[in-house]
Amino acid sequence: MARLFLRADLDELAAYRQGGGPQPGDTATFKLSSNENPFDPLPSVQARVAEALAGFNRYPDTGGRALAERIGARYAVRPTQVALGAGSVEIISQLIRATAGAGDEIVFPWRSFEAYPLLTIAAGARPVMVPLTPQFRHDFAAMRGAVTDRTRLIIVCSPNNPTGTSVAARELEKFLSSVPPRIVVVIDEAYLQFNRDPDAAVGREFLGLYPSVSSCIPSPKPTDWPGCGSGTRWRRSLWYRPCGRCRCRSRLPTLPRSPESRPLMRRLSSPNGSRCS
Ligand SMILES: Cc1ncc(COP(=O)(O)O)c(C=O)c1O
Numbered sequence: 608m609a610r611l612f613l614r615a616d617l618d619e620l621a622a623y624r625q626g627g628g629p630q631p632g633d634t635a636t637f638k639l640s641s642n643e644n645p646f647d648p649l650p651s652v653q654a655r656v657a658e659a660l661a662g663f664n665r666y667p668d669t670g671g672r673a674l675a676e677r678i679g680a681r682y683a684v685r686p687t688q689v690a691l692g693a694g695s696v697e698i699i700s701q702l703i704r705a706t707a708g709a710g711d712e713i714v715f716p717w718r719s720f721e722a723y724p725l726l727t728i729a730a731g732a733r734p735v736m737v738p739l740t741p742q743f744r745h746d747f748a749a750m751r752g753a754v755t756d757r758t759r760l761i762i763v764c765s766p767n768n769p770t771g772t773s774v775a776a777r778e779l780e781k782f783l784s785s786v787p788p789r790i791v792v793v794i795d796e797a798y799l800q801f802n803r804d805p806d807a808a809v810g811r812e813f814l815g816l817y818p819s820v821s822s823c824i825p826s827p828k829p830t831d832w833p834g835c836g837s838g839t840r841w842r843r844s845l846w847y848r849p850c851g852r853c854r855c856r857s858r859l860p861t862l863p864r865s866p867e868s869r870p871l872m873r874r875l876s877s878p879n880g881s882r883c884s
Contacts, residue, residue, distance in 0.1 A: 743770035
């Protein structure tokens with residue numbers, strides 16, 4: 608049989624292995640490795656999912672305009688600065704593919720989120736993994752030193768997965784002011800809601816200061832619905848310009864995109880909502 612033209616470099620990528628969960632009948636064990644909420648989805652969410660099933664035979668609104676407008680109003684950013692995706696991994700992947708191709712470099716701290724090298728290599732780019740300091744913090748001097756004329760994107764992860772260390776606003780500011788302005792910097796804040804460090808940087812506060820900054824904020828992990836919509840997840844991200852060309856038109860599940868997604872909309876409208884809900 609003829610050998611197919613498949614990319615040989617992808618053979619080197621370790622396949623993602625999902626952690627095991629509790630066996631049927633085991634009510635005492637919770638699987639936390641994928642940040643799954645051990646509690647059942649809220650009844651209001653379940654009701655809305657059931658309601659939305661009636662419209663699943665239609666293509667959804669790709670941009671999620673109504674939700675983007677609501678998020679924009681809440682955080683005082685233009686709706687066009689808000690991108691929605693099926694998980695922040697998808698949005699980071701869009702940013703990587705929109706900025707880097709074969710031979711280009713993506714700089715990020717290491718050890719950090721395991722998806723970064725996978726997404727980089729899948730895009731044909733080269734991961735430049737900068738070791739954390741002995742205190743498990745980003746080594747910004749080394750990250751700056753790793754920037755070359757092939758660098759297309761830098762990822763900052765705060766709080767960092769898996770070390771939990773967060774990036775202080777003043778160190779981020781210093782770093783961003785040292786980075787060549789054409790290089791996109793993504794601030795991945797997947798665990799923003801768990802961060803109690805008063806000095807921690809808040810990505811969206813840097814959006815106006817540095818036009819190359821993109822702050823990637825998932826829906827709150829504590830209230831997450833990762834199984835929502837054909838097993839996909841959704842997140843939102845604030846970024847400096849659309850990377851829509853790298854987005855598949857129907858990736859965002861119908862439900863969270865819809866203006867009638869009441870539990871989400873309520874959180875967005877609540878003055879006491881969490882910092883990025
Ligand atoms: C740092 C970091 N970013 C992004 C993600 C993935 O987020 P999502 O489930 O929104 O794709 C994770 C893991 O859940 C993570 O640890």
